[in-house]
Amino acid sequence: xxxxxxRRSLLDGFxxxxxxxxxxxxxxxxxxxxxxxxxxxxxxxxxxxILGALLSSVLYRGRITTLGAKIFQPDFxxxxxxxxxxxRTFWGWQFLVTLLILFIIGIFKxxxxxxxxxxxxxxxxxxxxxxxxASPNWQVLPQAISNIIETIFMAFIATTLATPVAxxxxxxxxxxxxxxxxxxxxxxxLRTILNLVRSIEALVWAIIFSVWVGIGPFAGMLALMMHSxxxxxxxxxxxxxxxxxxxxxxxxxxGANKIQTIWYAxxxxxxxxxxxxxxxxxxxxxxxxxxIGLVGGGGIGTxxxxxxxxxxxxxxxxxxxxxxxxxxxxxxxxxxLREALK
Amino acid sequence: xxxxxxxIKNLKKTYPNGVRGxxxxxxQVLRGxxxxxxxxxxxxxxxxxxxxxxxxxxxxxxxKISIDQTAEKVDVTKFKSPTAIRALRKSIGMIFQQFNLxxxxxxxxxxxxxxxxxxxxxxxxxxxxxxxDRTEALNYLELVxxxxxxxxxxxxxxxxxxxxxxxxxxxxxKPQILLAxxxxxxxxxxxxxTVMNYLKKVxxxxxxxxxxxxxxxxxxxxxxxxxxxxxxxxxVFEGSPLAINEDWFQKIYGIGALExxxx
Numbered sequence: 001x002x003x004x005x006x007r008r009s010l011l012d013g014f015x016x017x018x019x020x021x022x023x024x025x026x027x028x029x030x031x032x033x034x035x036x037x038x039x040x041x042x043x044x045x046x047x048x049x050i051l052g053a054l055l056s057s058v059l060y061r062g063r064i065t066t067l068g069a070k071i072f073q074p075d076f077x078x079x080x081x082x083x084x085x086x087x088r089t090f091w092g093w094q095f096l097v098t099l100l101i102l103f104i105i106g107i108f109k110x111x112x113x114x115x116x117x118x119x120x121x122x123x124x125x126x127x128x129x130x131x132x133x134a135s136p137n138w139q140v141l142p143q144a145i146s147n148i149i150e151t152i153f154m155a156f157i158a159t160t161l162a163t164p165v166a167x168x169x170x171x172x173x174x175x176x177x178x179x180x181x182x183x184x185x186x187x188x189x190l191r192t193i194l195n196l197v198r199s200i201e202a203l204v205w206a207i208i209f210s211v212w213v214g215i216g217p218f219a220g221m222l223a224l225m226m227h228s229x230x231x232x233x234x235x236x237x238x239x240x241x242x243x244x245x246x247x248x249x250x251x252x253x254x255g256a257n258k259i260q261t262i263w264y265a266x267x268x269x270x271x272x273x274x275x276x277x278x279x280x281x282x283x284x285x286x287x288x289x290x291x292i293g294l295v296g297g298g299g300i301g302t303x304x305x306x307x308x309x310x311x312x313x314x315x316x317x318x319x320x321x322x323x324x325x326x327x328x329x330x331x332x333x334x335x336x337l338r339e340a341l342k
Numbered sequence: 343x344x345x346x347x348x349x350i351k352n353l354k355k356t357y358p359n360g361v362r363g364x365x366x367x368x369x370q371v372l373r374g375x376x377x378x379x380x381x382x383x384x385x386x387x388x389x390x391x392x393x394x395x396x397x398x399x400x401x402x403x404x405x406k407i408s409i410d411q412t413a414e415k416v417d418v419t420k421f422k423s424p425t426a427i428r429a430l431r432k433s434i435g436m437i438f439q440q441f442n443l444x445x446x447x448x449x450x451x452x453x454x455x456x457x458x459x460x461x462x463x464x465x466x467x468x469x470x471x472x473x474x475d476r477t478e479a480l481n482y483l484e485l486v487x488x489x490x491x492x493x494x495x496x497x498x499x500x501x502x503x504x505x506x507x508x509x510x511x512x513x514x515x516k517p518q519i520l521l522a523x524x525x526x527x528x529x530x531x532x533x534x535x536t537v538m539n540y541l542k543k544v545x546x547x548x549x550x551x552x553x554x555x556x557x558x559x560x561x562x563x564x565x566x567x568x569x570x571x572x573x574x575x576x577x578v579f580e581g582s583p584l585a586i587n588e589d590w591f592q593k594i595y596g597i598g599a600l601e602x603x604x605x
Contacts, residue, residue: 246438246440246441246442247442247443247444247445249397249438249442250436250438250441250442250443250444250455250508250511251444251455251458252397252431253395253397253431253434253435253436253442253512253521254431254432254435254455254456254457254458254459254511254512254514254515255428255429255430255431255432255458255459255515256428256455256458256459256466257424257428257458257463258424259463259467260458260461260463260466260467263466263467264444264447264455264458264466265444268444268445268446268447269444269445269446
């Protein structure tokens with residue numbers, strides 16, 4: 001089966017099951033939300049998905065363009081523009097109705113409530129917090145600064161260790177370098193591993209490493225490094241894949257081997273974007289490092305969570321101020337650096 | 343026949359998308375020739391050249407090359423190992439329509455890249471080319487008349503100058519054969535003649551066999567010692583450049599085509 005048919009069926013099936021779920025609201029809560037009926041719901045959802053997919057193919061045969069067909073069907077007549085306005089098409093209404101139902105479900109699921117937002121007790125609590133933060137306790141400033149320096153170095157070491165690893169891996173994860181069957185297997189394997197590593201958030205890596213090496217900046221640094229390797233490799237390899245093929249052929253025609261070709265034909269083309277992405281990654285890592293501290297990754301985040309736990313808002317205010325200044329400075333510096341490297 | 347350097351037999355190339363680039367091409371090249379291949383875009387000229395140094399793999403047929411005068415001719419389409427293919431490429435220089443220099447490196451470094459095949463990986467990564475190699479590079483830059491540009495960045499040169507750097511780079515390989523894929527197609531007429539004159543010089547003074555793709559017939563008549571014309575992946579003409587009259591021209595380029603006069 002062609003991939004676009006599978007994609008179309010899945011999307012249309014999903015839309016259909018969303019539309020079906022609009023009718024559940026009439027059913028009593030007990031039928032739906034008990035654990036006993038969890039299996040039933042899954043089966044119901046899958047049935048709706050399949051039914052929707054079948055419906056999609058019936059509609060497609062009947063020359064009605066569903067949303068899935070509109071998005072995934074290859075365009076056989078690229079020169080022909082859509083004649084009808086979207087509100088007169090089937091796919092337009094399918095999209096609007098699905099979006100509306102999803103929005104309504106979302107409002108319920110997130111327990112959206114104006115009452116809670118404007119509740120007087122809650123507002124007073126928030127006011128206390130903001131007032132505390134607005135009058136920072138500068139006593140903790142030296143400690144905050146020494147902690148943010150730790151955070152900055154966490155980010156720096158994580159980036160520095162990740163860069164050479166990502167540099168080497170990026171060529172192995174670039175399609176235009178990895179030609180041939182064995183090379184393609186390595187390419188696929190590496191891509192899968194990297195996607196896996198990247199899909200695990202740095203926060204989760206920090207939890208893993210804080211168990212492994214103990215709570216503190218080392219765990220935070222390792223977490224950032226793992227995430228940076230995966231992200232940088234992906235970004236680097238995309239640059240490698242977009243290089244001009246001309247110099248590569250020029251070097252190959254001289255009888256150069258693979259490593260020489262990469263070094264002489266690809267590296268000069270990618271080095272500036274690589275540096276630019278690395279600087280940006282350091283910037284991102286400083287921001288991430290403050291968050292990672294919240295789960296035991298050391299640095300300013302650990303200090304923040306300590307004072308927040310004791311509701312010492314004046315101290316929290318100082319810490320937030322220090323973080324804001326450093327993040328803003330890093331952001332500006334990295335922007336200026338990247339602009340200069342263009 | 344000891345002076346046949348290259349012998350192509352029934353060469354066929356079908357691309358994965360079904361396009362047939364070459365439909366059985368056979369010809370011989372003599373040592374020291376300046377052979378020009380003409381034809382429309384898409385007639386298979388580039389494919390033919392790229393099959394010779396294995397930038398493209400032929401589907402079928404033989405390409406027999408005698409790397410040095412004494413050696414037996416070997417069929418290079420049978421080469422499997424990267425080492426064998428690299429050795430082949432070392433003895434065949436190539437220049438391209440888009441020059442294919444490395445833009446950020448200096449001119450002399452680009453020329454030194456012609457020695458990559460004989461430099462170890464570690465030394466080449468560290469940029470440690472021998473003094474002899476450097477002197478040789480400067481000599482070849484002298485030969486193509488741009489020794490004074492040796493330490494400029496390659497992308498600061500004009501198109502014609504870049505193509506001359508590419509010639510110098512190819513010469514560094516000490517090639518037996520020089521392949522030129524549309525070397526003057528992106529240059530203006532005056533610069534084209536400069537570049538072609540250097541190719542002629544290389545052919546005469548260094549005795550390197552040249553196989554060159556061109557589409558401008560006025561240039562062909564001036565430089566070629568022999569011409570092969572391709573049309574839809576097949577040879578439709580083989581002979582002296584002076585033998586291409588109006589009739590042949592129409593056969594090669596299609597009915598109604600007009601020969602334009604340049605320079």
